[in-house]
Amino acid sequence: MGLEGYIQLPVIDFSAINNQNPDTHDYDSVKTKVLEAFQEYGCFQASIVGISPELQNSVYDVMKQLFDLPLETKSKNTSTQMFHGYFGNSPLLPLYESMGIDDAYNPEHVENFTNLMWPQGNPQACKHIQTYAKKLWKFDAMVKKMLFQSLNLEKYLNEQAEKTNYVFKLMKYRVPEPNDSNLGLHAHADAGVMTILHQKDVEGLEIQTKYDEWLKVKLSPNMFIIMAGETLNVWLNGRLHVPIHRVMMRATKTRFSLAFFQLPLAGNIVKPMEEMVDDDHPLLFKPFDYGEFIQFYITGGTGIQNYAVKAYCGV
Numbered sequence: 001m002g003l004e005g006y007i008q009l010p011v012i013d014f015s016a017i018n019n020q021n022p023d024t025h026d027y028d029s030v031k032t033k034v035l036e037a038f039q040e041y042g043c044f045q046a047s048i049v050g051i052s053p054e055l056q057n058s059v060y061d062v063m064k065q066l067f068d069l070p071l072e073t074k075s076k077n078t079s080t081q082m083f084h085g086y087f088g089n090s091p092l093l094p095l096y097e098s099m100g101i102d103d104a105y106n107p108e109h110v111e112n113f114t115n116l117m118w119p120q121g122n123p124q125a126c127k128h129i130q131t132y133a134k135k136l137w138k139f140d141a142m143v144k145k146m147l148f149q150s151l152n153l154e155k156y157l158n159e160q161a162e163k164t165n166y167v168f169k170l171m172k173y174r175v176p177e178p179n180d181s182n183l184g185l186h187a188h189a190d191a192g193v194m195t196i197l198h199q200k201d202v203e204g205l206e207i208q209t210k211y212d213e214w215l216k217v218k219l220s221p222n223m224f225i226i227m228a229g230e231t232l233n234v235w236l237n238g239r240l241h242v243p244i245h246r247v248m249m250r251a252t253k254t255r256f257s258l259a260f261f262q263l264p265l266a267g268n269i270v271k272p273m274e275e276m277v278d279d280d281h282p283l284l285f286k287p288f289d290y291g292e293f294i295q296f297y298i299t300g301g302t303g304i305q306n307y308a309v310k311a312y313c314g315v
């Protein structure tokens with residue numbers, strides 16, 4: 001029995017897996033659980049080997065320092081890609097603020113970011129983010145490999161990695177004032193491939209079930225939420241569930257969270273893999289360019305839809 005108002009997400013234990021030797025019973029059993037969780041819930045929870053409670057604390061301490069920097073400094077976090085740089089003071093999302101580091105698995109990118117935020121240097125902050133992002137990146141690759149193997153799509157692994165990139169987002173939600181709504185982040189499905197999310201001290205993430213009920217995700221400091229995005233579901237021609245989620249600030253404490261997104265690069269065509277289309281699984285999505293989709297999205301095209309990608313390219 002779950003707690004009232006909370007979603008019971010599948011928890012997958014990766015600790016027994018030896019990534020070097022995928023021919024083991026443990027590996028196969030975890031692989032099956034990953035596929036089932038994505039099909040049924042579109043997400044699951046897991047702890048990540050190498051991300052210790054100490055590392056969690058250090059990274060969240062860095063985040064607190066970061067968001068306390070002057071707006072002028074934070075605004076230096078820019079990106080060529082829409083929504084990847086500093087975002088804040090939006091009348092539509094007044095509680096929300098975020099910063100992003102593109103391809104943060106690359107230690108140099110993290111160093112450039114921390115040098116921009118702390119021109120006098122902050123080697124500790126840099127090291128913590130570098131270590132954390134690298135672990136997330138490796139974990140992301142392992143999960144994707146398992147999913148593709150379970151569907152006999154392993155041959156696409158390299159290709160999909162080349163056509164995508166990552167953004168590591170650090171997020172802050174302030175406590176609503178009496179006249180504010182407590183909506184932290186509007187309901188949406190992640191448009192990209194896959195997201196690894198983490199919330200630490202303050203709850204707020206809520207997931208809509210297939211039966212349209214909004215349920216909270218319980219805080220679990222060492223657990224990450226691994227979520228399918230719409231692009232992954234286009235590749236797999238609708239084989240997965242993609243969860244609609246939002247953030248509600250019901251607490252009286254500032255909330256910090258982290259997300260590691262994998263996204264298609266603009267200029268590449270996203271379309272269902274041919275093995276995923278047959279008589280039993282008719283084509284559900286038309287090919288599209290992710291860059292063009294984002295342009296359409298920000299100009300209001302599908303902005304209000306929960307499933308923005310599906311609204312854009314669904315058959």
Ligand SMILES: O=C(O)CCC(=O)C(=O)O
Pocket residue numbers: 169171185190197198199204205245246247257258259
């Ligand atoms: O802050 C969170 O927990 C969720 C963030 C999220 O859903 C997103 O950035 O897409």
Ligand SMILES: [Fe+2]
Pocket residue numbers: 188189190245
């Ligand atoms: Fe999201």
